[in-house]
Amino acid sequence: MTTETILDVKKLTMDFGGLRALNHVDLTIQKGEIVALIGPNGAGKTTFFNCVTGIYTPTGGEIFLGGTGKKPIRLNGIKPNRIADLGMTRTFQNIRLFQNMTVLENVMIGRHIRTQAGIFSALTRLPSARKEEKKTIDDAYNLLEKVDLADWANEFAKNLPYGDQRRLEIARAMATDPVLLLLDEPAAGMNPQETQRLDALIRKIRDEEGITILLIEHDMKLVMNLSERIYVMDYGSGIATGTPMDIKNNPAVIKAYLGEEVIDA
């Protein structure tokens, strides 16, 4: 695999008034990697995600997205929907499905930016639009099969069990055909079996779909199993980076976690 930089973040800084939530954070991800971003609560991990996906406009630093076939694109100040269009999307810590829509509709919504017709022409019932709609539905079903949710397609999202809702979020994100998928605590609130299933799913997404993954996670077992490289943040700054082995033995990391042996893997 030739290395190609998918995400290149340089000296990313985010100030909220007088509070510096991110302080010159650097991070790069190569194509096909699974990278984890860890750190104690309040370290700025989610703020990092929010800056990178365009929800916040960073106050300093630069973000480049590569892997789109063109030269890297600078993302600072670009709107989230445009960033999704360029090939990066995310999930949230708390589940943010469109609860009152069906499972299938949730995925179809994500699929629409990859259709030719655009949202206005779908109002017409021209044959081309109808064909496209059918393709959207087929694509959505395929994705649901990949996450084992095809049987639930016409159920409201809110009626799914917790672990299934999480997987649906991932399916919806995948529907936008991302080159890079950001997962914010995908295993939060999951039981061990569900976590194991998630582990397999994330690997599958990377191996079969070729989607690069960056995840925030507190479940150290999952992080150590899954990720090839880890970034550690504390108080808004990057404090360490390396393979899971490096990180496990890094004194700065152990100190950041208040000296506790939380790494039990």
Add this chain to the structure above:
Amino acid sequence: MELEYFFELFLGGLVKGSIYALIALGYTMVYGVVELINFAHGEIYMLGAYTALIVASVLTVLGFPQLAIVVMAGLAAIIWASAYGYTVEKVAYKPLRKAPRLSPLISAIGMSIFLQNYVLLAQTDKFLPFPELIPEFEFWEPYSHIIGSPSLMILVSTVIIMMLLTYIIKYTTMGKAMRATAQDRTMAMLVGISVNKVISFTFVIGSSLAAVGGVLVASQMGQINFYIGFMAGIKAFTAAVLGGIGSIPGAVLGGLVLGMTESLATGYISSDYEDVFAFALLVLILIFRPAGLLGRNTTQKV
């Protein structure tokens, strides 16, 4: 006789209610998507009626046939009112999208006053006669005095429009994007929905519905002035709140309940207190069911 009187009132309420519902849909859709009470919505209704009047007058002078006049005046009203709705959103609400919620509300009231006075200056403060766009025709003899053909046309057109709207919202991509945006705007953006387009589309649809309502009512009443949007707007707003603001079936139900209440109460009690009945109903609903008939609890949005 008694029964016939009741049916007359019932159908009258149905017609009135369907018009309220048509306008209330604009309020409720906009609220659902941007959480804003668009107080300029009544003015869009009024502008629709004026546009139809102007176009119909010109076409009548040019000697167009009746059917062409109706169609073209209606279309012109829809397009023109939509353009106003679209512009109002861009000018008065979009710059304030991140402001505290009171700011766009005040902006909306300002827009409403502006549009009223703009029509007052551009037209006149007097009532203008409005042509009978919907012709009287004979049907259902000898019961036609219970419901006249214009009323029937209003009922039929509102039902068709509501079915069309339901289709758009349920099955089209734009409808799905609207529902997604209403539920979680940030998430909608993250899956690639252009929220600006969705909001503009919502205003355009709402304005079109208001314009149709304006033309239908004006044609039945036979006269319009710059102030008609105010009462229509307030009544439709009442209907939207009655049904539960943000809920589309709620707006329809609220409109029908309001129209029916007004019609039956004026018929059986006193016709002097039409508005009193309407707003008393609103007060009762707000006391006993603050979220409206079909409204959800609003505590979930933080």
